[in-house]
Amino acid sequence: MSYSILIVDDSLPMRSVIKKTIRAAGFGQSEFLEAANGKEALTLLKNNWVDMVLTDHNMPVMNGLDFILAVKADELLKTIPVVVISTEGNESRIKEFLDGGAVGYLAKPFAAEAIRDLIVKFLGEASDDENNVDGNENLDF
Amino acid sequence: MMKTMLTAMKTSISEVMETMFFLPVEFSEEPSIKEIKGIKGRQNKACRLDFSGDRSGSVYLLVPRGLLSQMAENFMGEPAESLGDEILEGTLTETLNMITGNALRKVKAEKPFALGIPKLVPGAEFPETEGTLIIDTPGPQMAIHITLW
Numbered sequence: 001m002s003y004s005i006l007i008v009d010d011s012l013p014m015r016s017v018i019k020k021t022i023r024a025a026g027f028g029q030s031e032f033l034e035a036a037n038g039k040e041a042l043t044l045l046k047n048n049w050v051d052m053v054l055t056d057h058n059m060p061v062m063n064g065l066d067f068i069l070a071v072k073a074d075e076l077l078k079t080i081p082v083v084v085i086s087t088e089g090n091e092s093r094i095k096e097f098l099d100g101g102a103v104g105y106l107a108k109p110f111a112a113e114a115i116r117d118l119i120v121k122f123l124g125e126a127s128d129d130e131n132n133v134d135g136n137e138n139l140d141f
Numbered sequence: 142m143m144k145t146m147l148t149a150m151k152t153s154i155s156e157v158m159e160t161m162f163f164l165p166v167e168f169s170e171e172p173s174i175k176e177i178k179g180i181k182g183r184q185n186k187a188c189r190l191d192f193s194g195d196r197s198g199s200v201y202l203l204v205p206r207g208l209l210s211q212m213a214e215n216f217m218g219e220p221a222e223s224l225g226d227e228i229l230e231g232t233l234t235e236t237l238n239m240i241t242g243n244a245l246r247k248v249k250a251e252k253p254f255a256l257g258i259p260k261l262v263p264g265a266e267f268p269e270t271e272g273t274l275i276i277d278t279p280g281p282q283m284a285i286h287i288t289l290w
Contacts, residue, residue, distance in 0.1 A: 010258070011235040013216055013228055020218060058238065058256050087242020090253045107246070108239045109160040 002029035003123055004048070008041040008055035008067065009085070014108075018054060018085070018115060025116035027123075038067025045077055052122055057086040057097070065100055072101035081122045085110070142196055143272060145248060146287050150200075153244035154276060154285065157236065162212045169275040172284075177269050180205065180284050186230065187264040190237050192245060194254030198289040202237040203267040205281040209233055234259035240285070 005022065007015045015034050022030060033048055035041035039062040041055070053071070057064030064084055071077045083104040084097045094105050103122065106114055151168055158164045169176070184206040191199050204212070206229075210221040213232040217224060237259045245254040273286040 011231050011238070013213065013231040014235050016217060058242070058258065060258050087239050087246075088254075088256055089242070089246050090250070092253050107243070109157045109243065111160060 002031065003027060003051040004031045004033065005119075006033045006035065006041060006044060006048075006050040006053045008035045008038065008053065008059070008064070010036045010056065010059040012036075014056070021112045021115045022119055024112070025119060026125075027119060036061075038062030038064060038070065041067055042070055045071070045080075050080060052119070053080055053082040054085050054118075055082060057084055057088050057093075065096055068097065068100045068102050083118055083122065085115075143287065143289060146196075146198075146244070146289070147272070147274065149244040149247040150240070150274065150285065150287065152247060153240050154274075156243060157239045158276075158278070161236075161239065162215045164212065164215065164278050164280075167277040169277065169282075171271070172273055172275040174269045176275055177267070177273060177284060180275070180282055181264050181267055181269075183281070185209075185264040186233050187262050187267050188230075188234050188237050188259050189262045189266070190234075190241050190259040191257035192241060192254050193257075194245070194252050195248075195250040196289050198287060200237060200241045201262070201267050201286040201288075202233065202240070202283070203264055203285070204233055204236075204283040208278060208281045208283055211280055212236065230261055234261065 007018050009015045019032050033044050035044055037059040055064045055067055068082050081103045084102050085106045087108045089107045097105055106118055155166055158166045180203055185203055186209055187203045189199055189201050209229050213224045213229050214221040216232055242256055268286045273284055276283045
């Protein structure tokens with residue numbers, strides 16, 4: 001089964017690394033949408049359905065927390081699971097993310113396995129025929 | 142406070158460089174101005190990130206271009222020759238973001254720290270005052286500096 005995943009991060013290399021890591025974790029047939037901030041992400045969500053959102057917090061224009069609050073205030077979008085992947089991770093900030101509606105939090109820097117575990121936790125295990133679709137990718141990104 | 146920040150920064154740099162870039166690092170503390178100028182004299186890229194909280198300040202990161210290419214290659218899993226300036230600069234700013242955020246998580250604070258957005262700056266702006274660490278890598282050295290306001 002393929003999924004549609006939205007990655008929101010102002011860092012182009014980080015978006016690329018997260019995407020590669022998810023593909024290498026066995027979700028090679030998934031489709032990815034990318035946005036550089038919360039505002040761009042909301043625009044994408046108006047016209048595209050996604051199964052999951054992975055968002056940074058510390059971004060220009062609209063940060064991750066404001067983006068989560070906007071998603072959770074929207075009747076059509078509020079059921080989409082949103083996970084925060086961010087360097088900002090003191091206890092009170094994580095509580096803000098979770099109280100705002102995020103279903104999980106992962107601190108940067110992260111091991112590739114942590115991304116895989118997140119995807120499996122919220123979307124389920126990848127099926128065998130999806131594993132290593134690109135052939136030359138592995139978890140050592 | 143500066144000593145606490147530098148200690149947290151060293152742990153954070155090791156974690157980020159090893160986890161995301163697969164590069165082991167060691168540190169030279171209290172480097173001389175000559176050593177800092179030596180890194181500033183190379184082809185390099187630099188960026189700055191402001192933070193606020195119990196204490197506010199700025200963190201600067203200065204990385205020689207050759208090392209930045211190596212980091213981007215390891216990070217992206219693609220040959221350095223195929224990676225343009227946008228990727229190199231994105232790698233630089235994301236590195237500073239991860240290092241600073243990870244370090245500040247390790248510092249006990251009554252008021253939580255908040256990070257700004259990393260900005261590219263000319264290498265010449267890298268401060269030559271105390272609060273600097275020189276980082277030895279398997280390749281060229283890089284440097285990080287903390288200014289507390």
